[in-house]
Amino acid sequence: MTTILLIIIYLAFISLGLPDSLLGAAWPIMQLDFGAPFETAGFLFMTIAGGTIISSLVSGKVLRRFGTGKVTCVSVLLTACALLGFQFAPSIAWLFVCAIPLGLGAGAIDTGLNDYVANNYKAHHMSWLHCFWGVGATLGPLIMAQFIMGEASWRSGYFIIFGLQFVLVVILLLTLPLWKKVKESNKNAVDEENDDSMGFVNDLDAKDIKPIKLRGVKLALVSFMFYCSVEASIGLWGSSFLVNVKGLHAATAAQWVSFYFAGITLxxxxxxxxxxxxxNRTLIRVGQITALFGAIILFLPLPVIFSLLGFIIVGVGLAPIFPCMMHETPTRFGKKHSQTIMGYQVAIAYTGTTFMPPLLGFIASHTTIGILPTFILIFILVMLLSSEKLNKIILVRSNKPSSYLL
Known part of the structure; x- marks a missing residue:
């Protein structure tokens, strides 16, 4: 029973990743079809992320009322309908309309499943959960590339992804009773996992304080924001960078970006x-340093093949960061507050997704998309510095539990 539900959760995260990389892969062709300005993709991405932020902020109350299973099922249905809308979109305005439910559905899935796994499964399941997001994000550009290279258009790519999402909706609907049963049977699964901060967690769980006032929460939010800024900026503008700066064909560029997502997945x-x-903390640090090395390769004026290498290294570096930070949430701030803080983290992560890639696109439209590596380098440095400062606070707190407040 537990294994069956875990497979379904993994499938749900594949469905979460599939649309995330589609827009960036298809945009060089979509831009020509609609005759839209270059930076329009950034505003579409902002609209999607805005919906995600809203649903993440209210997801705590919604999840408590309806349960993770029902919320996930409805959210996947929302994203499926939005993708179908993209397929039939007659204009850019219609894309913006469809971007809203796409974002709303994604935010609820992300928050709900992250909190469910963090509180009911061990750390390796969280990493594999986000690995399956990478499976979806990798398949998205590959599927789109096949249609761009063939006689069909980008619209057919969106239709195929819609079909996959709809199949998942049916599976989720048929397996709704499993969620409550597994949650009850796995109550103590995470408690059995050893952690050097567990004493702090147990102490903090007894405290009646506002989550945002916990010391270190804001630094964690900064780390999440700039993590997503890196991930989303490469996903959205990577193909355009390779086409406009490195001179690759749009289909080849989409395939290369899929290797970036493959690096995250593997x-x-x-x-x-x-x-x-x-x-987890060690894996976060190693991942950030690896991503920094990949960004330096992208930044240097090296032959085009090094761009592929840089994308892959950045992807491999990003791999452990998000899932490990998510799984650390109950340990860092207490299980009592984990669902609320998880919503904050997803919301602020998508705030980075909302503003940073469009900002990059706006600047690039007035300069050149060649600025992408510089932005990526800055984002990673900010993420690394905020994460290291948070680690110092946690170390002090573990020796002096009374220092948990701002």
């Missing part, structure tokens, strides 16, 4: 095994 699969031996 890295998270491997991370799931590594979590048995290495702590």
């Amino acid at each position: 890295g998270r699969f491997i991370t799931g095994f590594i979590t048995f031996k290495i702590a």
